[in-house]
Amino acid sequence: MAAHGGGEYKDLIVFLAAAGVVVPLFNRLKISPVLGFLAAGVLLGPDGLARFADRAPWLGTLTISDAQQIRSLSELGVAFLLFMIGLELSWERLKAMRKMVFGLGLTQVVLCTVGIAAVLMLMGQPLVSAAVLGMGLALSSTAVVMPVMAERGRLGGATGRATFSILLAQDLAVAPILITVTVLAAMAQEGVTPAGEFDPSVLGPALFTLVPAAIGLALIVVLGRLVLRPMFRSVAKARSKGQGQELFVAASLLVVVGAGLAAQAAGLSMSLGALVAGLLLAETEFRREVEVSIEPFKGLLLGVFFVGVGIALDLDAVAADPAAVFGLAAGLTLLKAGIIYGAARAWGVKNRNAIETALVLGPAGEFAFVILGAGLVEGIASPAFTQTILVAATISMFSVPLMALIADRLLRKVAPAQPDLPPEALVPSGAHGEVLIVGFGRVGRLVGEMLHEHGQSFMALDANAVTVAKGRAEGSNVFYGDAARADMLDKCGIESVRAVVVTMDAPTKVDEVVAAVRSARPEVILIARARDSRHAERLYRLGVTDAVPETTEASLQLAENTLVDLGVPMGLVLASIHERRDRFRKLFQEAMPDDAPARRPRALRSTQRS
Numbered sequence: 001m002a003a004h005g006g007g008e009y010k011d012l013i014v015f016l017a018a019a020g021v022v023v024p025l026f027n028r029l030k031i032s033p034v035l036g037f038l039a040a041g042v043l044l045g046p047d048g049l050a051r052f053a054d055r056a057p058w059l060g061t062l063t064i065s066d067a068q069q070i071r072s073l074s075e076l077g078v079a080f081l082l083f084m085i086g087l088e089l090s091w092e093r094l095k096a097m098r099k100m101v102f103g104l105g106l107t108q109v110v111l112c113t114v115g116i117a118a119v120l121m122l123m124g125q126p127l128v129s130a131a132v133l134g135m136g137l138a139l140s141s142t143a144v145v146m147p148v149m150a151e152r153g154r155l156g157g158a159t160g161r162a163t164f165s166i167l168l169a170q171d172l173a174v175a176p177i178l179i180t181v182t183v184l185a186a187m188a189q190e191g192v193t194p195a196g197e198f199d200p201s202v203l204g205p206a207l208f209t210l211v212p213a214a215i216g217l218a219l220i221v222v223l224g225r226l227v228l229r230p231m232f233r234s235v236a237k238a239r240s241k242g243q244g245q246e247l248f249v250a251a252s253l254l255v256v257v258g259a260g261l262a263a264q265a266a267g268l269s270m271s272l273g274a275l276v277a278g279l280l281l282a283e284t285e286f287r288r289e290v291e292v293s294i295e296p297f298k299g300l301l302l303g304v305f306f307v308g309v310g311i312a313l314d315l316d317a318v319a320a321d322p323a324a325v326f327g328l329a330a331g332l333t334l335l336k337a338g339i340i341y342g343a344a345r346a347w348g349v350k351n352r353n354a355i356e357t358a359l360v361l362g363p364a365g366e367f368a369f370v371i372l373g374a375g376l377v378e379g380i381a382s383p384a385f386t387q388t389i390l391v392a393a394t395i396s397m398f399s400v401p402l403m404a405l406i407a408d409r410l411l412r413k414v415a416p417a418q419p420d421l422p423p424e425a426l427v428p429s430g431a432h433g434e435v436l437i438v439g440f441g442r443v444g445r446l447v448g449e450m451l452h453e454h455g456q457s458f459m460a461l462d463a464n465a466v467t468v469a470k471g472r473a474e475g476s477n478v479f480y481g482d483a484a485r486a487d488m489l490d491k492c493g494i495e496s497v498r499a500v501v502v503t504m505d506a507p508t509k510v511d512e513v514v515a516a517v518r519s520a521r522p523e524v525i526l527i528a529r530a531r532d533s534r535h536a537e538r539l540y541r542l543g544v545t546d547a548v549p550e551t552t553e554a555s556l557q558l559a560e561n562t563l564v565d566l567g568v569p570m571g572l573v574l575a576s577i578h579e580r581r582d583r584f585r586k587l588f589q590e591a592m593p594d595d596a597p598a599r600r601p602r603a604l605r606s607t608q609r610s
Contacts, residue, residue: 010061010065011064011065011070014044014061014062014063014064015044015064015070015303015304015307018037018040018044018307019037019040019300019303022036022037022039022040031401033303034141034143034144034302034306034397035144035397035398035400035401037302037303037306037307037310038306038307038309038310038313038394038397038398039310039398040307040310041064041306041307041308041309041310041311041312041313042310042311042313042315043310044062044063044064044307044310044311045063045064045310045311045312045313046063046311047313047314047315047316048063048315049062049063050063050065064307064311070304070307070308070311073301073304073308074301074304074305074306074307074308074309075270075271075305076256076257076260076301076304077300077301077302077303077304077305077306078270078271078302078305078366078370079256079257079260079270079271079273079274080256080274080294080297080301080302081142081143081271081302081305081366082174082271082272082274082275082278083255083256083259083274083275083277083278083294084278084291084294084295085142085171085174085275085278086274086275086276086277086278086279086280086281086282087278087281087282087287087290087291088282097161097164097165097168099347100161100162100165100347101165101168101169101172102169103347104162104165104166104169104343104344104347104349105165105166105167105168105169105170105172106169106172106173107343107346107347108138108166108169108170108339108340108343108361109138109139109169109170109173111339111342111343112134112137112138112335112336112339112340113131113134113135113138114134115134115335115336115339116130116133116134116137116138116332116335116336117130117131117133117134118130119331119335120133120134125381125382125385128184128380128381129380129381129382129385131184132181132184132371132372132380132381133372133381133386133389135177135180135181135371136177136364136367136368136370136371136372137332137336137364137368137389137393138170138336139170139173139174139177139364139365139367139368139371140166140167140170140336140360140361140362140363140364140365141363141364141365141366141397141400142167142170142171142365142366143302143306143365143366144363144365144366144397144400145163145167145360145361145400146164146167148360148400148401148404149163149360149404154356157353158349158350158353159352159353159356159357162344162349162353162354162357163357163360163361166340166357166361167361170365170367174271174272174275174367174370175272175275175276177367177371178268178271178272178370178371179268179272181371181380182268184380212266215266216262216263216265216266216268217263217266217268217272217276219262219266220259220262220263220266220273220276220277221276221280224259224276224277224280224281225280228255228277228280228281228284229284229286231251232248232251232281232284232286232290232465232480233286233465233466233469235247235248235251236248236286236289236463236464236465236480237465237466248289248290248293249293249294249297252290252293252294253294253297255277255281255290256274256277256294258277259273259274259276259277260273260274260277261273263276271370285465285468285469285472285478285479285480286479286480287479288461288479288480288481288488288491288492289479289480289481289482289488291491292481292485292487292488292491295487305366306366309366309369309394310394312369312390312394313391313394313395314387314391317387317388317391318391318395324388325388325391325392325395326392326395328388328389328392329363329392329393329395329396329399330396332362332363332364332392332393332396333362333363333396333399333403334362336358336361336362336363337358337359337361337362338358340354340357340358340361340362341354341355341357341358344357344358352411355407355410355411356404356407356408356411359403359404359406359407359410360400360403360404360407362396362403363393363396363397363399363400363403364392364393364394364396364397365397366397368389368390368393369390369393372386372389372390372393434456434457434458434497434498434499435451435456435457435458435459435497435498435499435500435501436458436459436460436461436483436492436493436494436497436499436500436501437451437458437459437460437461437500437501437503438460438461438462438483438500438501438502438503438504438513439460439461439462439502439503439504439505439529440460440461440462440467440468440471440476440478440503441462441464441467441503441504441505443503443505443529444460444462444501444503445471445476447501447503448460448476457477458477459477459478459479459492459493459497460476460477460478460479461478461479461480461481461483461488461492462478462479462480462481463480463481463482463483465480468480479492483502483513483516483517484509484512484513484515484516485516486516486519486520489516489517489520490520494517494520494521494524495520495521497521497524498524498525499524499525499526499527500517500521500524500525500526500527501527501528502514502517502526502527502528502529503529504529505529505531507530507531507535510528510529510530510535510539511538511539511542513528514526514528514539514542514543514544515542515543518542518543522543525545526543526544526545526546527544527545527546527547527548528544528546528547528548529547529548529550530547530548530549530550531549531550531551532549532550532551533549533551535547535549536548536549559577560573560574560577563576
C-alpha cells in the first residue's frame with residue numbers, strides 16, 4: 001500500500017513556503033513579486049538546489065520534484081488571469097480608449113508579430129512556425145509591467161496611458177491568437193511540409209475542424225447569458241441572509257473552472273473559456289464583487305504559473321551557449337522596443353513617453369508560454385528551437401525592472417518631464433463617477449436622480465441584488481457589493497470620487513461604511529444618513545462631513561409644511577427651519593473631538609437643503 005505521510009503534498013508545501021518568503025521580501029525590495037516567483041522556480045526546480053541533493057539529501061525536501069503537478073496547477077492561474085482580463089474589458093473602457101487601444105495597441109501587435117516572424121524566417125524557420133512564434137513573442141507581460149509601472153508612479157501619466165492601451169490591446173488579441181494557433185495546428189495535421197509549405201486545399205478541412213469549437217463557444221456564450229446573472233443573484237440573496245462571503249467565492253471559482261473545462265471539451269483552451277466567462281460577467285452588476293472575491297486566488301495561482309515557468313528554465317541550455325541565449329533575449333527585446341517606439345511616435349505619443357513605453361514592453365510576456373506551449377503540443381514548431389525561444393523569453397522577462405530603470409536614467413538626459421495626465425486618463429468617463437452612493441434604495445435613488453438632474457455623474461453600490469437589478473433596469477450605474485470592504489471601495493474608484501453619500505437605513509452598517517471610507521480617503525466629502533440624533537453624534541465622531549438624522553429632518557419637514565399651510569410667509573418659515581437645523585448640527589458636533597477627521601460643514605450647506 002502507498003504511504004500517506006504527506007509526501008504527496010510536499011511540492012505544494014514548498015511552493016506555499018516560497019510564496020510566504022518571496023512576496024514579502026520582493027515587496028520590501030520594491031521588486032515585482034512575479035520576478036520573485038520566477039526566481040523561486042529556478043531555485044527550487046531540477047536545475048536549482050535539486051542538483052546538489054546527492055551531496056546533501058536534505059535539500060530534496062526543499063525542492064519541487066514533480067514539475068508536472070505544478071504545471072497542471074499553473075493552468076488554473078492562467079485561466080484566472082484571463083478571467084480577470086475579461087472582467088476589465090468593459091465596453092465603457094474600450095470606448096473611452098478606442099483610439100489608443102485599437103490604433104496604437106493593435107498596430108503594435110501586428111507589426112511585432114510580422115517583424116519577429118520575418119527575423120525567424122531569416123534564421124531558417126518555416127512560415128507556420130515563424131508565425132506562431134511571432135504571435136507568442138509579440139505580447140508583453142501585463143503581470144510584470146503593470147506592477148513595475150505602479151511602483152515607479154508612472155501609471156497616471158502619458159507613459160502609463162500608452163502602456164496600458166498596448167497591454168489592453170494585447171489582452172484582446174489573446175483569443176484570436178489562440179484560435180489562429182488552433183487553425184494552424186489543424187493545417188499542420190492536414191499536410192504542412194517541414195519546409196513550411198502547405199497545400200491551400202487543406203485550409204477548408206482545417207477550418208472545418210473548428211466547427212465543434214465554434215459551436216461549443218456559442219453554447220458557452222448562450223448559457224452564460226442565461227445562467228450567470230440568475231446564479232449570482234441567488235448567491236447574493238443567500239449571502240444577504242447571513243450565508244457568508246464563501247458562497248460568492250465558490251460561485252466565482254465554479255464559473256472560472258466550469259467555463260474552462262467546457263472550452264476544453266469543445267476543443268479550445270481552458271484560458272479562452274475563462275476569458276469568455278469574464279466578458280459575460282463584466283456586463284452584470286456583480287462584476288465588482290467577483291473581482292474582489294477571486295483576487296487572492298488569482299494572485300496565488302499566477303504565482304504557481306510563474307514558478308512553473310522558472311522550473312522550466314533549462315539552465316543547462318543557458319550554460320551550453322550563453323551567448324546565443326542572452327543574445328536572442330536581447331535581440332528580441334531591442335526588436336520589439338524599436339517597433340513599439342516607432343508605432344507610438346506614429347500615433348502621436350511624445351518622444352520621452354514613447355521611449356519609456358517601448359523599453360518596458362520590449363521583453364516577452366507570460367502568454368508566450370501559453371501560446372508557444374500550445375504550438376509545441378500541436379507540433380507546429382520545432383520542440384528544440386521552441387525551447388530555446390522560451391528560455392530567451394524567460395530571461396527577457398527578468399529584465400523588465402532593469403528596462404524601467406534604464407528608461408528612467410535615459411530620460412533624465414532627454415527632455416523635461418511632461419505634466420502627468422489626470423486619473424481620468426486611465427479611468428474612462430462613466431466607469432466610476434464624481435459621487436459614490438452607497439445604498440440605492442428609495443433614498444439613494446432619489447439622491448441619484450437629483451445628482452443627474454444637476455449634471456453630476458455618480459456610481460452606486462448596494463448589497464441587495466433585487467435593488468441592484470431594478471436600478472440597472474432603469475439605466476442607473478449601480479453595482480452589487482459591500483462598501484464596508486476596503487478592496488471594494490478601491491474597485492469603485494474611491495481615490496478619485498469627490499463625495500460619498502451613505503443612504504442605508506441600518507445604523508450598524510452605516511457606521512462600518514463610514515469607517516471604511518474615512519480610512520481610505522480621510523479628506524473626501526462624506527455625507528451619511530443617521531437613524532436619530534444619537535446616531536448622528538456617533539457618525540460625527542467617526543468622521544462624517546455631515547450627518548442627516550431621519551427623525552430630525554422629518555420633524556423639521558412636518559413643522560415647515562404646517563407653518564406654510566397656516567399662512568406663515570415662506571421666507572420666515574425657511575429661515576427658522578435653517579436656523580433650527582444649524583442648531584441641531586452644532587449639538588451633534590459637540591460630541592466630536594477637536595482632532596476628529598470629519599470636515600466641518602460649510603455655511604452654504606444649510607441653504608443647499610432648502
